[in-house]
Amino acid sequence: INYDVFKTLDIKLVAGREYSEDFPTDQRRSIIVNEALVEKLGIEDPIGKTIKEIRKVSQRNNPREKRIISRTRTIIGVVRDFHFHSLHHEIGPVIMPLSTISQHSLLVRIHPENVPGTIAFIKEKWEEIAPALEFRFSFVDEYIDRQYHKEEQWNLMIQYATGFAIFIAALGAFGLAALATARRTKEIGIRKVLGASQAQILSLLSREFVLYIALSSLIAFPIAYYATNTGLGIGTFLLGSLVLFFIVLTTVTTQTLKAARANPADALRDE
Numbered sequence: 001i002n003y004d005v006f007k008t009l010d011i012k013l014v015a016g017r018e019y020s021e022d023f024p025t026d027q028r029r030s031i032i033v034n035e036a037l038v039e040k041l042g043i044e045d046p047i048g049k050t051i052k053e054i055r056k057v058s059q060r061n062n063p064r065e066k067r068i069i070s071r072t073r074t075i076i077g078v079v080r081d082f083h084f085h086s087l088h089h090e091i092g093p094v095i096m097p098l099s100t101i102s103q104h105s106l107l108v109r110i111h112p113e114n115v116p117g118t119i120a121f122i123k124e125k126w127e128e129i130a131p132a133l134e135f136r137f138s139f140v141d142e143y144i145d146r147q148y149h150k151e152e153q154w155n156l157m158i159q160y161a162t163g164f165a166i167f168i169a170a171l172g173a174f175g176l177a178a179l180a181t182a183r184r185t186k187e188i189g190i191r192k193v194l195g196a197s198q199a200q201i202l203s204l205l206s207r208e209f210v211l212y213i214a215l216s217s218l219i220a221f222p223i224a225y226y227a228t229n230t231g232l233g234i235g236t237f238l239l240g241s242l243v244l245f246f247i248v249l250t251t252v253t254t255q256t257l258k259a260a261r262a263n264p265a266d267a268l269r270d271e
Helices: 005-009 035-041 112-129 140-147 149-183 185-193 198-228 234-261 264-268
Strands: 013-016 030-034 050-058 066-079
Touching (some): 030 035, 030 050, 149 185, 149 234, 185 198, 198 234
Parallel strands (some): 030 066
Antiparallel strands (some): 050 066
């Protein structure tokens, strides 16, 4: 990493300091680590402690050949844990040595109000400094989105499947409501003759479906809670119950309201 990278990425220091050009020894003798490494090593007060860095580097005259270098570094800072891979991976121990060697790339934090103008300005300066290198840019959020492209596809498929399942369930509820209403047509007619209101008729016909929804929710939600293992709160399941009640009752009401408004004389004509 280079100077000011933590400020650019808004990564917080929890102890110590960042790399600074005021300390020339930072490049070869200092190191910044994350909280996971401190926990892994079991260090209580990491600032000022030394660790040995061992890594393979390429030979200058033959990049395919590697040589092992060992260097003792002093911990000068600890940063808060952050995901340097996708969320599929746990945060592991990381050391972040300072490197001022040019990698032909820059990490720039820009203001969102004038992105095109800022990019044009950066491109102009880039072409002045390195005209032989093509200017190419990308956004960090686009890179992050690419990490979860498969999840987005799955999410879209699940949304379509959920919508289709809701449609089938609503269609089934409509059919059951129509069947239940047809079987109780004469009962509804008698109740209306005896003074039952439309609201009472609707309550009578919908009561059975409400009981089914409540019973299915009590069975399904505990299973879903332990199966998903995502720590969803009770509010999510209550919201799901309300949506389920709304969909089913809306579907059922369209059929039961028709029966409640029917002329009781038509229902009792055969009697």
